[in-house]
């Protein structure tokens with residue numbers, strides 16, 4: 167039986183939360199059998215939420231064997247693995263004196279507070295409030311939460327008409343949805359103040375913001391949250407042999423796309439907020455791109471071969487395992503064929519980077535082109 171016949175067309179989606187649900191639902195709608203693995207996580211109060219953990223991954227793109235442990239144990243075969251872990255939210259630390267009565271809210275809790283107040287006829291109170299929305303303090307606000315802050319401003323100002331001033335330093339309005347939100351909030355009378363230096367001075371029930379543009383008083387402070395990489399990212403990156411960025415987020419390889427979903431291990435994908443900081447519109451586009459990449463991978467009769475891939479001469483291999491240890495794409499394994507045990511490069515998993523060719527001490531590996539091999543098979 168050829169390797170191509172062994173392709174498994176089911177997809178494992180690892181994670182829990184909105185990103186994992188969105189990926190599972192989109193893949194299921196596209197006709198793929200989805201194996202959902204809710205990785206263990208923590209609840210908002212810090213308590214543990216049980217799930218399933220990936221204990222080991224064998225095999226390669228198109229035919230992974232994944233051993234799961236935790237709430238239920240099983241070994242499952244899948245053609246592709248999608249990590250959709252989401253991210254974590256962290257409050258922004260402000261140097262705020264104890265005892266101040268100034269409300270300090272996140273964008274989401276601000277919207278909820280306004281809705282609660284309007285329900286008990288406090289409309290007049292909100293219309294008189296001076297709201298300071300603080301971005302990039304002390305470090306740059308992520309795009310995801312900056313977009314949420316602008317959306318909250320738009321919703322609240324339309325609903326309750328407070329006076330709102332947004333202080334920002336690094337805000338980049340470079341997507342359609344951010345552009346729309348920035349334009350809409352300006353139309354609603356929201357003032358934007360860019361700063362390089364900012365000082366906050368807290369009084370009993372208000373604060374004074376001082377910047378290059380002067381001083382402004384606020385009696386509600388809304389601060390966008392920070393985000394952090396998902397707690398499970400390091401463990402999963404190690405188990406799957408994929409990379410983490412300096413920010414702790416999972417890394418896509420980003421070779422052919424402005425932003426792709428493929429990792430350094432063929433068949434392992436990342437989607438959503440565990441690999442990018444983006445507004446909702448960009449996250450939706452990221453999910454569509456993942457779908458396209460899965461269809462490209464599993465929607466054919468056989469797995470696509472790379473243009474170039476490594477090939478090991480089993481007679482020359484001395485089984486030192488250097489190539490298995492050093493292949494950055496997990497494409498090499500030890501195989502026994504006709505009583506000969508040697509390193510074997512799985513062509514579909516190989517990126518043709520040539521690192522194994524350079525590292526093999528006995529020059530047992532060469533890089534070959536896919537067209538060349540097809541000609542050989544025809545002959």
Ligand code: SF4
Pocket residue numbers: 478482483484485486487488489490508509525526527528529530531
């Ligand atoms: S590095 Fe060369 S000799 Fe060592 S296992 Fe790989 S192919 Fe064999």
Ligand code: SF4
Pocket residue numbers: 475476492493494495496497498511515516517518519520521522523
């Ligand atoms: S060329 Fe060698 S090192 Fe590079 S991906 Fe292929 S097997 Fe791995």
